[in-house]
Amino acid sequence: MALALVLNQPRNDPEVYVLKKLTIALSLSIAGSFAHAHSPDPAKWESVEAEARGQTVYFNAWGGAENINSYLEWVGEELRDCCDIKLVHVKLDDTANAVAKVVAERAAGRDEGGSVDLIWINGENFASMKERGLLLEKGWAEKLPNWAYVDVENKPTVLNDFTTPVEGQAAPWGMAKLVFFHDSARIQENALPSSAEELLEWAQANPGRFSYPSPPDFIGSSFLKQVLIETVGDAAVLQQPADEADFETVSAPLFDYLDQLHRVAWREGRAFPQNYPAMKQLLADGELEIIFAFNPSEASNAIANFELPDTVRSFTFEEGTLGNTHFVAIPYNASAKAGALVTANFLMSPEAQLRKQDPEVWGDPTVLGMDKLPEPLQTGFGALDLGIATLAPEELGPVLEEPHPSWMERVEEAWKRRYTVGN
C-alpha cells in the first residue's frame, strides 16, 4: 500500500489558506498496473465471446420489483449455460448510486477493474455519464449482432434518449410508456380523467385518493414531466436545455398545479409513496384509486401475482403520455467488458425480449421490430397474451417526447426546495 502525501502550494488564488489543497492519495494500486485499458471489439464477435467466458458481470439494476429480479435470474442462468458468464444482479434502489460508484472510482483513479460492469440506465443518468465520459466508447451497441433486429425506424427513442443522442453508447433493452391504472370495481370507466387537468379535478372530487412517488424516484419524476409537458403551453422549449429558458416562468404552471393537487392528495401531500411498488400496494389496500406506471403491463403482472385484484384496468390520456426507451450501458472502467457486451447482446436477443414481454414474467415491451424478425419468432410475439389489464399497443395513445434531462434536474431540485418543508 502506497501512501503519498502531496501538498500543493497556493497559486494565485485570492483566498489565503496555509494549505490551499491537501491531497492525500491513498492508493492500493498494484504497482505498474497502468497498462492501457483494453476494450474488446464487438465487431469481432467471436473473440468477444471467447474473452467473456468465465467472467463475472456485475449488473447494476434497480432491484425494487420482484418480477424484474426473477427475470434477471433467468438471464443469469441462460448466460451461465450458453456463455459461461456469471451474472450478478447488484440491486439498486436508485440508478444514481451506480453512477456515483463509477464517478467515485474515476476520482480515485481506478480507470480499470471498476466494480460496475453493466448499468440499467436512461435519462439524466445516461446523459450525465455520457457527458462525463464515463461510458465505453461510442458505437459498440450498434455493432452487436442482435442490433439488426432493433426497430430503429418506428421507435425513435432508441436512438435519442431524452434528447441526448445515444450514438451506440447504450444498448436498448425495453420500451416504456406512462399508463394509469384503476380498480374498475370502484371507479366507473366514464369517470376516468383524460388529461392532467381532469386528473386534478378528479382528485379534488376524491380527496386523499391520488398521489405520486416523491422525486427523485423515477416514476414520480416522470409524473412531474407529464404535468410539465401538459401545462407548459409550448412544449418545444422543453427540448432545449433548461438553462436556455426562463425556468421560473416555464415551471410556474407545474408548481401551481402541484400546490392544488397536494391539498387534495393522499395524506394531504405531507407524505408520498416511495416508489411504484408502494403505490401498487396502496391501490390494493384501497388507499389510492388511481396509480400509474411506466410499463403498460404492470397491472396484468400484479394481478397474476395476487398483488392486485383482477378488476384493475389501464387507461392513458387522450393527448398522449410520456414514453421512452431504457438501455443498458457499460462504464469505461468495467472489469468484465466482454462479458458485459455478451450480456447486453443477449438482453436484446429475440428470445430474451420475448420472455421479457410476457406479462407472466415481466411484461416489458420489446425494442425489436416485428418485421425484422424471422417468421417463427413473430408468431411467438403475436401469441403472447398481454393480460386482462393491459392495453393493446394501438390503444396506448400518442407518445409525448421526454424533455431535455436538465429540466428534470431543475424540477427535482425545485420540488425538493418547495415541498421538503420544515414546520
Next chain:
Amino acid sequence: MFRLTYLGPALAVLLLAGPVGFGLAGTVLPAFGISPGFGGGSFGLHYFRELFAQPALFCSITLSLTSGLASAVLSLLIVMLFTAAFAGTATFRRMQHLLGPLLSLPHAAAALAIAFLVAPSGMIMRLISPELTGWERPPDLLIVHDPLALSMIGALVAKEVPFLLLMTLAALPQAPVERVRQLTGALGYGRVAGFIHGAWPGIYRQIRLPVFAVIAFASSNVEVALILGPTQPQTLAARLVTWMSDPDLSQRYLASAGALLQLGVTGLAFAIWLGLERLCAALRNKAACGGLRMRRDRAVQVVSLTAMILAAGAIFAGLAALAVWSFAGLWQFPDFLPGSFTLRNWMKALPRVVEPLGTTLTIGVASAFIAAILSVLCFVHEDRTGKRAGRGGQALIYLPLIVPQVTFIFGLQFLLVASGWLATLPALLFAHLVFVMPYAYLCLKDPWRSFDRRYEQVAAGLGKSPMTTLFRIRLPMMLRPLLVLFAIGFSVSVGLYLPTVLIGAGRLTTITSEAVALASGGNRRIIGVYAFFQMLLPVAGFAIATLVPALIFRRFRGMQV
C-alpha cells in the same frame, strides 16, 4: 505462547479505536474540502455553508434530537418503573424470558413489524374495521412516517426496552435490592418510591454507558428512520445516507459535513441528557427529603407492566402479521385474513435469499468467533497481570456504540474506496467486528470475573501449566457464557444495517440490508419472508447456546442450571 496474551488488549484497542479514529478522520477531512484520494474539492468551510442552506435542515436536526432523547427517556422510564415494581417477582422473570428474544431481533425487523401493525391498512385497523369504525377502506391518516416521528419513537422504545432491561439485570446483583426494599418498606415507603430512592442510583451508575449507547443509536439511526420516520423532511442521519449515494461528488463532501453535524447533534443530546440527569437527581433528592413515600403505587405498577407488555406484544404481533403476509394470496382491506394462501411468495423469494443468507452467516459466525477469541485473550491477560481496564478502558469499549455509526462509517467507506477494499468480505467482516466486539466483551465480563478461581488453583497445584488450565478447565467450564457471547455477537452482526450497506456497497448484502431495501417497495409478502429469516437467525443462535451446554453437561450435575 501464553505471554502473547497482551495481543488481546492490544488488538481489541486497535479494533475499537482504530476504525472510529480513522473513520472520523475520513469524515472530517472531506467535510472541510480535503479529500483523500478523490482529488477535487478545496479547503474551506463552504460545505458547511451549503449544508446549512439545505431546505428544512433544522427540522431534521430537531427530529433527530427529540426522537433520540424521547426514546431514551421513555425506555429508561419503563425499565426503571418495571424493575422497581417487580424486581425479584415471578412476573419479572417471566418478562425477562419474553424479552430475551427481542434483544437479538434486528432493529429493522422490529420497525417492519410495528409498521405492519399500525399502518392505516395494518393489522390493528383490519381488526377493528369495518365493524367498529365503519371503514371499508383504510383511513387517510399519516401514521407511518408521521411528521412528529411518533411511530419511529415507538419502535425504538420497543426495541431499547429489552436492551436496557437486560443491562439492568446485569447490574441488579451488585445492588442490595432486597435489603433496600425491607428498609424503605419499614420506613413506610411504597415499593416503587423505595426502590428509586434506595437502589436505583447505584444501578443507574452501572447502566449509564448503555443508556448513552441508546441515545447515540436513537438519535442517529438510519434503518428505523427509513422504515417509520418522517419523510418531509427525513431525520438528519437518513438524509446523510441519501447525500452519500448521490452521483454528484460534491454531495459526498456535503454528507461528510452533515456527518460532523450529526456528531454534534448526538453530542448535544448527551449534554441535554447530562442536564436531565442532574435535574432528576435533584428532584429525587427533594422528594426523598420531603418524605414523598408514594405508598399507594398500584397504578404505577400497572402502568409499567402494561407498557412492558405493549412493547413486547407489539413486536410479536407485528412479526406474526408479517408471517401471515408471506403466505398471503390476494389480501384486501379490511379482511382480517388473506382470501387465499399460497407458497408462491416463498418459492419466488427463497432462491434469492440464498446469497445474502450465505453472507450473513459467514460474516456473523466469523465476527462472533473472532470477537470471542479477542475477548478471552483480553480477560486472560487481565488475570495474568491483575490489571483491570479502568474507566478509560470501559469508555473505549463503548466507543463504537456511542459515536454515531454514520459519522465514522462514512469515513471508513472513503478510505476503503480509495484503497480498493470496498465491498470485500474482509472489509465487511472488519466493519461488523467493530460493533460485535463491544457486546462480546461486555457479555463475557461478569461470568469471567465471577469464575471460582479455586479450580485453577487446584489445577496449578497439580502441576498443570496455565495453558492446560485454560483449555482443560476454564474454557470448558465457561462453555455456557462463551456460547451466549457467540449468540449475541452473531445476532448483533445479523442486525447491522448501515455498515453493511456502506461497506458492502450493494455487492455484499445481508438479510437485513435486503429487508430494509425491500421495505421501500412495500411488497409485504417478500418482506415477510426476509423478516422471517431476520427472526430465525438470532433465535437459532440462542437455541444452540442453550441446547449445546445442556447436552454436554447432562452428566455433570454441578454444571446444570
